[in-house]
Amino acid sequence: MIVAKIVGNVVSTNKADRLTGKKLLVVQPVDMVSLEPDGKPLVSIDTVGSGVGEIVMVVGGSSARQTELTKDTPIDSAIVGVIDSIEIDGKETFHKR
Amino acid sequence: MIVAKIVGNVVSTNKADRLTGKKLLVVQPVDMVSLEPDGKPLVSIDTVGSGVGEIVMVVGGSSARQTELTKDTPIDSAIVGVIDSIEIDGKETFHKR
Amino acid sequence: MIVAKIVGNVVSTNKADRLTGKKLLVVQPVDMVSLEPDGKPLVSIDTVGSGVGEIVMVVGGSSARQTELTKDTPIDSAIVGVIDSIEIDGKETFHKR
Amino acid sequence: MIVAKIVGNVVSTNKADRLTGKKLLVVQPVDMVSLEPDGKPLVSIDTVGSGVGEIVMVVGGSSARQTELTKDTPIDSAIVGVIDSIEIDGKETFHKR
Amino acid sequence: MIVAKIVGNVVSTNKADRLTGKKLLVVQPVDMVSLEPDGKPLVSIDTVGSGVGEIVMVVGGSSARQTELTKDTPIDSAIVGVIDSIEIDGKETFHKR
Numbered sequence: 001m002i003v004a005k006i007v008g009n010v011v012s013t014n015k016a017d018r019l020t021g022k023k024l025l026v027v028q029p030v031d032m033v034s035l036e037p038d039g040k041p042l043v044s045i046d047t048v049g050s051g052v053g054e055i056v057m058v059v060g061g062s063s064a065r066q067t068e069l070t071k072d073t074p075i076d077s078a079i080v081g082v083i084d085s086i087e088i089d090g091k092e093t094f095h096k097r
Numbered sequence: 098m099i100v101a102k103i104v105g106n107v108v109s110t111n112k113a114d115r116l117t118g119k120k121l122l123v124v125q126p127v128d129m130v131s132l133e134p135d136g137k138p139l140v141s142i143d144t145v146g147s148g149v150g151e152i153v154m155v156v157g158g159s160s161a162r163q164t165e166l167t168k169d170t171p172i173d174s175a176i177v178g179v180i181d182s183i184e185i186d187g188k189e190t191f192h193k194r
Numbered sequence: 195m196i197v198a199k200i201v202g203n204v205v206s207t208n209k210a211d212r213l214t215g216k217k218l219l220v221v222q223p224v225d226m227v228s229l230e231p232d233g234k235p236l237v238s239i240d241t242v243g244s245g246v247g248e249i250v251m252v253v254g255g256s257s258a259r260q261t262e263l264t265k266d267t268p269i270d271s272a273i274v275g276v277i278d279s280i281e282i283d284g285k286e287t288f289h290k291r
Numbered sequence: 292m293i294v295a296k297i298v299g300n301v302v303s304t305n306k307a308d309r310l311t312g313k314k315l316l317v318v319q320p321v322d323m324v325s326l327e328p329d330g331k332p333l334v335s336i337d338t339v340g341s342g343v344g345e346i347v348m349v350v351g352g353s354s355a356r357q358t359e360l361t362k363d364t365p366i367d368s369a370i371v372g373v374i375d376s377i378e379i380d381g382k383e384t385f386h387k388r
Numbered sequence: 389m390i391v392a393k394i395v396g397n398v399v400s401t402n403k404a405d406r407l408t409g410k411k412l413l414v415v416q417p418v419d420m421v422s423l424e425p426d427g428k429p430l431v432s433i434d435t436v437g438s439g440v441g442e443i444v445m446v447v448g449g450s451s452a453r454q455t456e457l458t459k460d461t462p463i464d465s466a467i468v469g470v471i472d473s474i475e476i477d478g479k480e481t482f483h484k485r
Contacts, residue, residue, distance in 0.1 A: 001334040001368060003301070008129075008185035010100070012154060014145050015178030016164050024098075024154075024178075026129060026185055032299075032317060032332050039331075040136075041129050041185075043098040043154055047365075048305050057303060057315075057334055059365050062159045062256075062353045062450075066365040067307050074144075074156050074163040074177045077098060080365045081306030081315075088299035088317055088332075105226075105282035107197070109251060111242050112275030113261050121195075121251075121275075123226060123282055137233075138226050138282075140195040140251055159256045159353075159450075171241075171253050171260040171274045174195060202420075202476035204391070206445060208436050209469030210455050218389075218445075218469075220420060220476055234427075235420050235476075237389040237445055256353075256450045268435075268447045268454040268468045271389060292412075292431040292465060294398070323396075323414060323429050330428075338462075339402050348400060348412075348431055350462050353450045357462040358404050371462045372403030372412075379396035379414055379429075 001057045002039075003083060004029045006050060010043050018073045025050070025079065027058055032086055033093045044077040045070055055094060057081035098154045099136075100180065101126045103147060107140050115170040122147070122176065124155055129183055130190045141174040142167055152191060154178035195251045196233075197277065198223045200244060204237050212267040219244070219273065221252055226280055227287045238271040239264055249288060251275035292348045293330075294374060295320045297341060301334050309364045316341070316370065318349055323377055324384045335368040336361055346385060348372035389445045390427075391471060392417045394438060398431050406461040413438070413467065415446055420474055421481045432465040433458055443482060445469035 004027035012024065023046040029039035035055070042058070047067045050056050056079045064078035065071055086094040101124035109121060120143040126136035132152070139155070144164045147153050153176045161175035162168055183191040198221035206218065217240040223233035229249070236252070241261045244250050250273045258272035259265055280288040295318035303315065314337040320330035326346070333349070338358045341347050347370045355369035356362055377385040392415035400412065411434040417427035423443070430446070435455045438444050444467045452466035453459055474482040 001366060002331075003334060008183065008187075008190075010154065010183050011181040012178035013181055014147075015154070016144055018163065019178060026183070040099075043100060047307055050305075057301065057306070059367050061367050063356060063365050063367040065160060065163070066309065066356070066363055070365075072163055074160050074167075074175060075098060076156050076158050076160040078365060081303035081310060084302040084304055086299065086301050086317070090299075093299075105280065105284075105287075107251065107280050108278040109275035110278055111244075112251070113241055115260065116275060123280070137196075140197060162257060162260070169260055171257050171264075171272060172195060173253050173255050173257040202474065202478075202481075204445065204474050205472040206469035207472055208438075209445070210435055212454065213469060220474070234390075237391060259451060259454070266454055268451050268458075268466060269389065270447050270449050270451040292463060293428075294431060338404055341402075348398065348403070350464050352464050354453060354462050354464040357406065357453070357460055361462075369462060372400035372407060375399040375401055377396065377398050377414070381396075384396075 001059050002029050003032050004056055004058045006052050006054050006056060016074050033088055035094055042077050044079050045075050046079045048082055050079050050082050055083045057083055098156050099126050100129050101153055101155045103149050103151050113171050130185055132191055139174050141176050142172050143176045145179055147176050147179050152180045154180055195253050196223050197226050198250055198252045200246050200248050210268050227282055229288055236271050238273050239269050240273045242276055244273050244276050249277045251277055292350050293320050294323050295347055295349045297343050297345050307365050324379055326385055333368050335370050336366050337370045339373055341370050341373050346374045348374055389447050390417050391420050392444055392446045394440050394442050404462050421476055423482055430465050432467050433463050434467045436470055438467050438470050443471045445471055
């Protein structure tokens, strides 16, 4: 999984039936030490009630469909956790306020 | 999912049986802020009645097969939504005209 | 899917049982406008009777197994269409001779 | 699979139900000869009782779900082995102490 | 599939149950014309009795599980063929000795 920050959202009316009611968020992958943007943003489906500004864990590929909410849906990215803290090399690089 | 612009199409007569009747579009991934091209174009299957010039949401991998139209087909990219608007960092970066 | 040119083939006698009788072609991804090489070549399984020199559509990942010929086989790339023509931004960038 | 070093961990309280009780480790991919960092770190699920500082084998994609612990879970990366030694070109590049 | 040279192996005692008895080889992807290293090495499971020094065909992702030996195992890379010869643009770039 990757670590990303939720930075926005996408609105789509004309979409695949199975996407109805899903929250389409824009996630910006971040470096796990500096928390700075690192890589291209993605559209990801929220499965945990997360929102803009939060640091989250994002799963990709077929595994994005392994939640009750996303089963059998045409999505390849899902937010599966809000991150409380990250520790790298014995130092806390992130702690949710 | 990624955000892309539909820029063209591909014609193929001699193709896998299960691709018969599918609309083969060329999608150019775009930056979600500038909407400028960003990355290599792909051939993607339309599942929502989209057309050239539209900004769409594209799903990749096995999840591209998770729609009625694309089930069990040999495709790894599908257009699953026409985007109405994108908001990043509190600003609307795209709004469909 | 990506667009590629068939540039060669691979011979393998000692291979997985399920690959017996499969045609192992080398495909070179190409730019959809210039048709020039763009990216690394792959070994791909022909499913449509294609041959060296043709411009084809190549599918990757688990979807490469979604044809009669490739079902349950250990392959991650398959040629699923011979391309007749490509149109980008209203111009025909390729037309099969 | 890739070779990586476990460098930290992530804490997430609000996460997908099926992730409950899973150990979320941060793995840094390393070069197999120099053992120096090579590539971006990932959040990966431990399935073998591994810990910080160990050199491990990491599997990605749907295959990360092919263990008793990770079956049907929304994860795309799992630690599936602690590495004892690596031999490249006839030389041992790593030996666990 | 990609073409790679087997350059070494990995030893892991503490690993996922389903990996017991599997041969963990290190494969170095190579350019199909020059046969020079091109890309990062991977740990791959041998399914055809291959060994160090051989040029092989490597499959990735879920398809790596589509052999008798690798079914339901947590692996994302498998060696599925020993290559006898490669022909690109009408020239033989590799022939097994």
